[in-house]
Amino acid sequence: MLTDKTIVLGITGSIAAYKAAELASRLTKAGAKVETVMTEAAQRFIVPLTLQSLTHRPVACDMWTPLENFSITHVSLAQAADVAVIAPATANIIAKMAYGLADDLLSSIVLATKAPVIVAPAMNNNMYESSVTQENIARLRARGFVIVEPEIGHLACNAIGKGRMADIDTVVDAINMILRRERDMAGKRVVITAGGTREPIDPVRFIGNRSSGKMGHALAEAARDRGADVTLISTVSLSQPSNMRVVHVESASQMLEAVMQTVWQADVLVMAAAVADYRPKTTQENKIKKDAAVLNIELERTLDILAEVEGDFLRIGFAAETENLLDNARKKLVDKRLDLIAANDVTIAGSGFGSDTNKVTLISRDGKEYDLPLMPKRDVADKVWDWVAANTRRAA
Numbered sequence: 092m093l094t095d096k097t098i099v100l101g102i103t104g105s106i107a108a109y110k111a112a113e114l115a116s117r118l119t120k121a122g123a124k125v126e127t128v129m130t131e132a133a134q135r136f137i138v139p140l141t142l143q144s145l146t147h148r149p150v151a152c153d154m155w156t157p158l159e160n161f162s163i164t165h166v167s168l169a170q171a172a173d174v175a176v177i178a179p180a181t182a183n184i185i186a187k188m189a190y191g192l193a194d195d196l197l198s199s200i201v202l203a204t205k206a207p208v209i210v211a212p213a214m215n216n217n218m219y220e221s222s223v224t225q226e227n228i229a230r231l232r233a234r235g236f237v238i239v240e241p242e243i244g245h246l247a248c249n250a251i252g253k254g255r256m257a258d259i260d261t262v263v264d265a266i267n268m269i270l271r272r273e274r275d276m277a278g279k280r281v282v283i284t285a286g287g288t289r290e291p292i293d294p295v296r297f298i299g300n301r302s303s304g305k306m307g308h309a310l311a312e313a314a315r316d317r318g319a320d321v322t323l324i325s326t327v328s329l330s331q332p333s334n335m336r337v338v339h340v341e342s343a344s345q346m347l348e349a350v351m352q353t354v355w356q357a358d359v360l361v362m363a364a365a366v367a368d369y370r371p372k373t374t375q376e377n378k379i380k381k382d383a384a385v386l387n388i389e390l391e392r393t394l395d396i397l398a399e400v401e402g403d404f405l406r407i408g409f410a411a412e413t414e415n416l417l418d419n420a421r422k423k424l425v426d427k428r429l430d431l432i433a434a435n436d437v438t439i440a441g442s443g444f445g446s447d448t449n450k451v452t453l454i455s456r457d458g459k460e461y462d463l464p465l466m467p468k469r470d471v472a473d474k475v476w477d478w479v480a481a482n483t484r485r486a487a
């Protein structure tokens with residue numbers, strides 16, 4: 092897997108820098124060309140000569156010393172990388188990467204590279220858990236960076252908490268996974284729906300739901316990063332998703348129309364949106380006055396988008412459930428003629444509507460079930476695309 096791969100290994104100033112030596116050695120033995128980049132602080136914990144000896148390569152420590160025949164160090168290394176791994180990553184480099192700072196060699200390489208970036212944080216538990224570090228990590232995740240979560244344990248500062256760099260096996264697994272995933276969706280056209288629909292009652296009111304669109308947007312960004320041609324049909328403007336087509340809709344009928352217009356040329360449809368099952372039978376032209384003591388609004392069924400669309404594409408749905416999770420999801424898989432359904436337990440804290448994490452069980456048409464732990468929505472998205480990549484490969 093690692094033969095002929097160039098891995099830029101960024102080491103920053105943490106006591107866990109010593110673990111980077113073992114990582115560099117493991118990657119080199121597995122056949123990778125490891126280009127080590129050390130920040131000034133990293134060199135206070137471990138000397139460049141250690142890394143040079145283990146990787147048999149020069150170690151880059153500043154912007155201004157050219158490497159071999161490289162003309163501009165940060166651009167050359169950024170272009171050469173198949174993957175960049177920042178291990179250990181301090182709160183400082185995480186903040187710099189989150190905001191696009193480029194004030195030293197490592198941060199400049201991260202900004203300049205188009206390769207996937209894996210980040211293995213290591214720091215004091217309070218620094219890791221602080222809201223600003225968590226916000227920065229969430230920003231990186233949303234931009235497609237892969238975060239290898241630190242472990243809970245005894246820290247160098249004598250505290251016990253979350254902040255110890257993940258073990259080397261976990262980091263190596265992440266590298267292998269990324270190299271396998273990289274562009275495995277290239278050439279695939281995917282249509283993804285996101286957010287909750289809004290069914291108008293009158294010009295100022297609607298019937299809606301708690302969907303934030305985060306799950307659907309995470310699916311779109313993950314598919315894009317794996318090389319897919321993405322159309323995102325969304326009811327929300329979460330971020331500015333780049334390099335994909337974004338169609339903004341509000342109601343279930345607008346979403347149905349947008350799906351119909353795009354899905355006929357797609358390979359995969361993923362319905363992560365929470366689509367209204369009922370809508371007001373009529374929309375009042377003017378704002379309803381609060382004259383009546385009781386107001387009855389007659390509702391009618393919306394069309395089921397998944398049931399309506401026909402075509403030769405993989406059909407993937409989500410089932411947001413508050414009871415009988417798996418039975419209800421299995422039934423929807425069959426009733427809606429799906430290839431895969433994500434049974435989404437929305438009763439668990441941190442799962443479902445609005446959160447950055449989700450807890451799903453993937454159930455495929457052939458009866459296989461994959462019970463995933465609570466994980467970032469971006470990681471859930473990648474698990475869905477792992478299934479798609481594996482299953483479309485088999486079908487081809």
Ligand code: PMT
Binds near residue numbers: 303363410427
């Ligand atoms: O947006 P977030 O805040 O990140 O939250 C994510 C989520 C909880 C909304 C998402 O993960 C999720 O579970 N989405 C599906 C919610 C839902 O509507 O489930 P359902 O069981 O009602 O519908 C089953 C499937 O049929 C869904 O794929 C749905 O998009 C689809 N459907 C539903 C109704 C309808 N009229 N047409 C449809 O195609």
